């Protein structure tokens with residue numbers, strides 16, 4: 001069994017799965033149940049999980065892939081002052097210019113630099129050149145298939161919650177990913193499904209978009225270890241860049 005330290009160290013965003021190696025529902029139930037021990041403000045437990053497999057997952061994949069990416073707009077900003085729809089428009093000079101203007105401040109930050117390095121490493125692993133915009137778009141759209149994962153989860157929470165509630169769901173998600181790791185399952189969180197929420201909402205009739213907002217999707221399954229996209233790992237800032245040990249002010 002993986003220790004917590006091992007699970008944290010091993011976890012990475014898996015972007016290609018073995019499609020026909022399907023995790024048991026009993027195992028997923030066990031992991032979801034265990035993850036619910038995550039802390040939440042006042043024990044509110046605001047997370048909701050739509051665990052999709054088989055025809056239900058296929059229907060969501062189909063709806064997302066048929067939807068017009070240009071019209072897809074997230075209900076919230078993934079990055080400061082950016083309309084989430086804009087980052088997918090790689091071949092439209094006018095929209096790209098507008099995005100650049102909105103992102104001007106963010107682009108000067110260390111956060112933007114880290115995001116850039118992450119993108120460069122991802123595309124390098126699959127031999128997509130910096131200027132190959134169709135190649136990048138093709139990779140982006142693979143999100144819509146949950147990267148071939150046999151299980152896709154849509155994570156929502158009640159619209160009444162503000163930032164703290166969203167953070168609480170994040171606590172659950174981190175716990176969930178580590179428990180998956182312990183069980184030999186890989187994951188990838190996907191903001192892509194927040195951007196494409198309209199297509200998802202049309203298909204999952206059990207969900208009520210009037211009262212629920214999509215936080216993200218999660219691809220879950222067994223990693224395809226042979227695929228080069230799973231061969232690289234992101235870097236992390238050094239501890240002194242974000243942690244301050246204070247004993248005297």
Ligand SMILES: Cc1cc2nc3c(=O)[nH]c(=O)nc-3n(C[C@H](O)[C@H](O)[C@H](O)COP(=O)(O)O)c2cc1C
Pocket residue numbers: 011012013014015118143188189190191192193216233234
């Ligand atoms: C909320 C959230 C949304 C994400 N959305 C996407 C996504 O839509 N597509 C994708 O390929 N990766 C997505 N990621 C994965 C991040 O890019 C990844 O976690 C980050 O680069 C760190 O790499 P690691 O998970 O391999 O350690 C998302 C991660 C989080 C936490």
